[in-house]
Amino acid sequence: MQxxxxxxxxxxxxxxxxxxxxxxxxxxxxxxITVKRGEVVVVCGPSxxxxxxxIRTINRLEEHQRGNIIVDGIELTNDLRNIxxxxxxxxxxxxxxxxxxxxxxxDNITLAPIWVRRWSKEKAVQVAMELLERVGIPEQxxxxxxxxxxxxxxxxxxxxxxxxxxxxxxxxxxxxxxDPEMIKEVLDVMVELARSGITMIVITHEMGxxxxxxxxxxxxxxxxxxxxxxxxxxxINPREERTKSFLSQILTH
Amino acid sequence: xxxxxxxxKPPRVEVGLLGWLKKNLFSTWYNALLTIFxxxxxxxxxxxxxxxxxxxxxxxxxxxxxxxxxxxxxxxxEAWRVLAGLGIVVFLAALTWIFRGAKGSPVKRWLMIGWLLxxxxxxxxxxxxxxxxxxxxxxxxxxxxxxxxxxxxxIVGIIASFPLGVLLALGRRSKLPAIKVICTAYIxxxxxxxxxxxxxxxxxxxxxxxxxxLRLGTVMRALTGMTLFSAAYAAENVRGGLAxxxxxxxxxARAVGLNxxxxxxxIVLPQALRTVIxxxxxxxxxxxxxxxxxxxxxLLDLLGIAKAVTGxxxxxxxxxxxxxxxxxxxxxxxxxxSYASRxxxxxxGVGER
Numbered sequence: 001m002q003x004x005x006x007x008x009x010x011x012x013x014x015x016x017x018x019x020x021x022x023x024x025x026x027x028x029x030x031x032x033i034t035v036k037r038g039e040v041v042v043v044c045g046p047s048x049x050x051x052x053x054x055i056r057t058i059n060r061l062e063e064h065q066r067g068n069i070i071v072d073g074i075e076l077t078n079d080l081r082n083i084x085x086x087x088x089x090x091x092x093x094x095x096x097x098x099x100x101x102x103x104x105x106x107d108n109i110t111l112a113p114i115w116v117r118r119w120s121k122e123k124a125v126q127v128a129m130e131l132l133e134r135v136g137i138p139e140q141x142x143x144x145x146x147x148x149x150x151x152x153x154x155x156x157x158x159x160x161x162x163x164x165x166x167x168x169x170x171x172x173x174x175x176x177x178x179d180p181e182m183i184k185e186v187l188d189v190m191v192e193l194a195r196s197g198i199t200m201i202v203i204t205h206e207m208g209x210x211x212x213x214x215x216x217x218x219x220x221x222x223x224x225x226x227x228x229x230x231x232x233x234x235x236i237n238p239r240e241e242r243t244k245s246f247l248s249q250i251l252t253h
Numbered sequence: 254x255x256x257x258x259x260x261x262k263p264p265r266v267e268v269g270l271l272g273w274l275k276k277n278l279f280s281t282w283y284n285a286l287l288t289i290f291x292x293x294x295x296x297x298x299x300x301x302x303x304x305x306x307x308x309x310x311x312x313x314x315x316x317x318x319x320x321x322x323x324x325x326x327x328x329x330x331e332a333w334r335v336l337a338g339l340g341i342v343v344f345l346a347a348l349t350w351i352f353r354g355a356k357g358s359p360v361k362r363w364l365m366i367g368w369l370l371x372x373x374x375x376x377x378x379x380x381x382x383x384x385x386x387x388x389x390x391x392x393x394x395x396x397x398x399x400x401x402x403x404x405x406x407x408i409v410g411i412i413a414s415f416p417l418g419v420l421l422a423l424g425r426r427s428k429l430p431a432i433k434v435i436c437t438a439y440i441x442x443x444x445x446x447x448x449x450x451x452x453x454x455x456x457x458x459x460x461x462x463x464x465x466x467l468r469l470g471t472v473m474r475a476l477t478g479m480t481l482f483s484a485a486y487a488a489e490n491v492r493g494g495l496a497x498x499x500x501x502x503x504x505x506a507r508a509v510g511l512n513x514x515x516x517x518x519x520i521v522l523p524q525a526l527r528t529v530i531x532x533x534x535x536x537x538x539x540x541x542x543x544x545x546x547x548x549x550x551x552l553l554d555l556l557g558i559a560k561a562v563t564g565x566x567x568x569x570x571x572x573x574x575x576x577x578x579x580x581x582x583x584x585x586x587x588x589x590x591s592y593a594s595r596x597x598x599x600x601x602g603v604g605e606r
Contacts, residue, residue: 094504094508100520102524
């Protein structure tokens with residue numbers, strides 16, 4: 001009994017048998033995953049398999065229709081208080097950045113802390129500047145997002161998500177919309193973040209990144225996790241045929 | 254030989270007046286022909302207009318009646334109140350112009366408060382209190398007329414219909430079926446009916462909806478009608494802007510923890526409204542011109558006054574002068590709005606993607 005309780009405290013995200021349908025299309029077909037506190041998990045899999053939909057159910061951008069999602073001890077239900085509590089714990093970085101184009105870089109970051117966390121403007125600006133330093137673009141603070149390069153925009157998006165001091169960061173293909181020469185600057189920030197001890201779920205096909213920092217790699221296909229393993233084992237000893245063929249496709253280039 | 258790019262000069266272009274003329278007006282024989290015909294046409298038209306304006310037109314009808322055009326039947330001994338109201342607006346506008354660069358300074362906040370206060374203040378100034386009041390005796394809005402009435406109808410109509418339109422647009426996109434149906438029905442009904450009938454209806458039907466003690470004057474009823482009418486169109490324009498905000502903006506805003514109200518107020522509406530400035534201003538310009546329709550419910554706006562003036566015995570036959578003058582006044586107001594809209598777009602367009 002005592003042991004089980006400890007385990008739940010250690011597991012920050014628990015998804016049990018999560019299902020979702022888009023109309024008649026069964027997009028999530030019983031997803032199970034448990035992520036430990038401070039763990040960095042990479043999710044890969046063919047496009048259109050539903051991995052993006054899955055990661056978005058964790059912070060309620062998509063509603064799951066069956067199964068349980070428990071984030072940091074709070075169950076994700078239709079209770080708005082639970083939803084908001086969970087959304088405050090989770091930061092998210094999108095493939096298309098989704099920065100607020102009408103706000104300056106600094107205001108993109110301070111907006112949520114000021115309006116949701118009720119910080120004073122001075123405190124929010126101070127924290128925002130520290131975050132901009134951390135992602136390496138402090139000199140861009142007074143520009144608008146549209147004036148930044150793709151890599152800078154994505155780094156700003158990471159800073160914006162971190163401003164709410166989340167316990168968990170979700171990355172939905174953060175480098176897929178970037179020009180090749182900008183991918184590294186974003187991955188560098190993510191590597192630094194991964195080593196800082198924050199819990200991360202990253203959907204990516206950047207296997208170099210996965211090998212460098214991931215604790216475990218999950219392979220997602222056809223609406224569920226086909227298999228998962230520690231980073232070393234995943235590449236050397238894939239068990240399922242589906243995983244093998246996927247790996248051979250992405251690793252040959 | 255040095256062939257570094259900076260050494261090369263741009264190709265020579267013909268400059269000066271002659272170069273410009275040749276390039277733009279006489280580049281080919283048919284272009285030259287077109288230029289000559291156009292010049293001849295412009296000359297003929299301008300000659301007729303200038304001859305009429307300078308020689309034939311009898312502008313004294315405008316000069317003599319200037320006050321009538323401006324304030325109509327507003328009592329002459331109280332005319333200072335209109336001037337004072339105008340003074341407040343000019344004063345605030347001048348301050349706004351002077352401090353236009355000071356972004357985020359406290360002066361801006363005070364100016365905003367000043368503008369907000371100015372509307373009720375000017376309203377009280379124009380209308381006054383009771384008949385017995387010594388300082389500001391009552392001037393019922395039923396005697397407001399001329400340009401004054403036109404401006405009051407247009408400005409109050411614009412200011413009241415805009416927020417109402419935003420609410421209707423949000424209501425139409427609401428997930429709650431009752432709100433959605435009510436807003437949609439309202440918008441579609443109003444859009445399916447001409448303004449004239451809305452004005453008639455507001456005169457005849459509005460009293461039925463009001464508590465028995467409350468009686469609105471003709472002007473207030475016309476104003477309500479115009480506002481309700483304009484709000485439906487504003488709603489459709491705003492809805493277009495809302496639809497143009499990418500879904501990713503909602504998602505990102507929710508992902509950083511904003512609730513629904515904040516998502517709308519801080520992220521979606523600012524972007525949506527910016528994209529619809531041209532459409533909204535265009536609609537306000539047509540609202541301004543549509544105020545002339547209040548003539549049919551017996552109000553004397555600028556156009557109504559013009560009609561009254563030309564009907565007088567001593568000014569018979571001077572329609573052209575009067576209506577030209579009115580047209581110029583309308584043009585000045587509408588062009589000012591259109592200019593302001595372009596400026597606003599430019600100022601707000603800084604961070605455009």
